[in-house]
Amino acid sequence: MYHGLADPFVSPRGSLDYYTAVIGANGRGPNPAKDTQSFARLFLAPGVTHCGGGPGANVFNGPDNLGGPEDPDHDVFLALRQWVENGVAPTRIIGTKYVGDKPANGVAFTRPMCAYPHLARYRGVGDTTDASSFVCVTDNNDSNGPIIADFGTHDTLLGYADLLFFP
Numbered sequence: 001m002y003h004g005l006a007d008p009f010v011s012p013r014g015s016l017d018y019y020t021a022v023i024g025a026n027g028r029g030p031n032p033a034k035d036t037q038s039f040a041r042l043f044l045a046p047g048v049t050h051c052g053g054g055p056g057a058n059v060f061n062g063p064d065n066l067g068g069p070e071d072p073d074h075d076v077f078l079a080l081r082q083w084v085e086n087g088v089a090p091t092r093i094i095g096t097k098y099v100g101d102k103p104a105n106g107v108a109f110t111r112p113m114c115a116y117p118h119l120a121r122y123r124g125v126g127d128t129t130d131a132s133s134f135v136c137v138t139d140n141n142d143s144n145g146p147i148i149a150d151f152g153t154h155d156t157l158l159g160y161a162d163l164l165f166f167p
Contacts, residue, residue: 001041002076002093002113004048006056015042019116033117042116043076043093057095057111057131067103068096091115094131112136 003015019042026036047056059068060076068074072082072090079090092112099105109129112120114136126133 002043002045002060004045004050004052004054004056006047006054007050009050012044016116037089037115041090043113044116044119045095045113046111048095053101055097057097057109058101059098060093060095060113092120092136
């Protein structure tokens with residue numbers, strides 16, 4: 001599942017609550033977050049509004065969504081299909097932001113959406129408009145898995161996303 005962090009209608013905290021509850025319900029083993037990721041993943045999309053759009057890298061649904069690339073690295077449906085059919089779970093999905101939201105205008109930037117609890121962080125070198133200059137990391141050291149408090153308040157999360165994900 002994915003959720004746009006700039007969604008003005010449905011708070012991303014609802015998806016975080018839901019995913020954290022799934023981890024809790026699955027939490028019988030020594031690492032419930034890792035166990036949950038064997039069958040469910042959440043991707044947070046910085047700058048993406050409700051079901052798409054917004055100032056972030058908002059094209060990650062293949063060619064039917066503004067002409068995005070048609071491969072499992074850039075298309076959430078193909079990533080899910082690859083996971084189900086080939087057992088290759090996605091760790092990140094690359095979103096594309098086109099200039100003026102029109103592919104004919106060229107690519108403004110690309111960004112990875114990372115599997116929660118990871119977030120994309122700039123490596124410190126490389127082109128800030130290229131997803132390859134970002135790495136998926138987490139600062140969470142809790143062996144029981146992430147909790148929503150790890151991400152601070154809604155305003156903090158949005159500010160953090162803006163700082164990390166926009167050129």
